[in-house]
Amino acid sequence: MMGIPEDQLKTWAKQGSVQGSSETYNLVKETLEEDVAPYHGKDVSVLLQGSYGNDTNIIGESDVDIVIRLKDCWQSDLSELNEEQETAYKEAYSNATYGHVEFRKDVLTVLRNEYGKGVEDGNKAIYVPPSDARRATDVVAAIQFRRYFKFNGLQDQSYAEGICFYDKAGTRIANYPKQHSENMTKRHQDSNEWLKPMVRIIKNARTKMVNDEALEAGIAPSYFLEGLLYNAPLECFGTNYNTSLQKVLQWMYDTEDDTKWVTANEQYYLLRDGYATCWPTGNYATFKNAIIKLWNDW
Structure with missing residues (x-):
């Protein structure tokens, strides 16, 4: 059989170290969840995603991907609802006063206060540079996202729950890391x-x-x-x-x-x-x- 030798593929199949990523995740998570954070008291959760979160990280892969998700507000995809259901949805919910824009700014402030001016506000994620005890980290500030399949009222609704955030161009990016x-x-x-x-x-x-x-x-x-x-x-x-x-x-x-x-x-x-x-x-x-x-x- 030709192609790439089995010994090479066995090396490539090995998972990279998870200890450094776990330590990094815990350090950044602790920072994001501090009591002094402007969003403290809101429904916020911090999740490890990406290669480390899915056990597909390879040797030499260093960046850690973290999502901090605000669930107190959400955005929705109503494209699969009929006109009557869409009207019912809009009558049931009102616009949030604290949304993604405010949340991302607050997350950026928290990270800069802890890790300094090296923290960069990137296109999609906030970049936290590495230190001796911490790997480079991308932090995505996201809110809840709902893709609706049915809405006949608060007691009769169906949707897939994910997250969404925006890039610098204002494009909404919805994803479903749990699924x-x-x-x-x-x-x-x-x-x-x-x-x-x-x-x-x-x-x-x-x-x-x-x-x-x-x-x-x-x-x-x-x-x-x-x-x-x-x-x-x-x-x-x-x-x-x-x-x-x-x-x-x-x-x-x-x-x-x-x-x-x-x-x-x-x-x-x-x-x-x-x-x-x-x-x-x-x-x-x-x-x-x-x-x-x-x-x-x-």
Whole structure:
């Protein structure tokens, strides 16, 4: 069997250290939850997400992703409600006086007061630089997001609960980290625990291609790579890593209609152009061609 040797894939499959990320998470969480925070007393929770939260972090991956979520207010997607239900929803709820804009400013203030001027207000997240006892951290200040399926009153409503936040351009980004984590864990179990090591292999392959200048950085974010492997048929996994990767790549190559693939949270399609929550189709095609070439030329 050709392709990338099993020994290399075994190395790539290993999970990176979690001790440093756990310590970082606890330190930043403690800061965000201080009694002096302007939002103290509101319904706020701090969550670890991203690669460390989903056990797909690789060796050498250092950034820790944290979400601080305000649940006292929310934004909604009402597109699936009929006119009568939408009217009922708007009559039931009023606009919040403390929303995402105010909350993000307060979170930024708390982090700068604790960690200094090195804290940067980024496009989507607030960047906290590393120190001796803390890894680099991206903190997303988010509020609750509700995607409604039904609203006939407060006692008869149905929605998927996620989070949302805004980038600097004012684009709303809605996501569902709880569903993502739960679905990835279930799929991992269904695959006899092959899924997450395979995600780490794919991520390490991406890193090698970027380092070798065979793939542009940013083409294949980890979130979308997790979504890609989430859609792979269970029969792709097993026997050994070489066989599993070969089957995954063959599945990617053979699939004629990938438009029905979904993100791991199952709230969005994985491949679409023009959506912040989807992987641009051209970027996926570039990644697919690059990793197949990596396999063939090894």
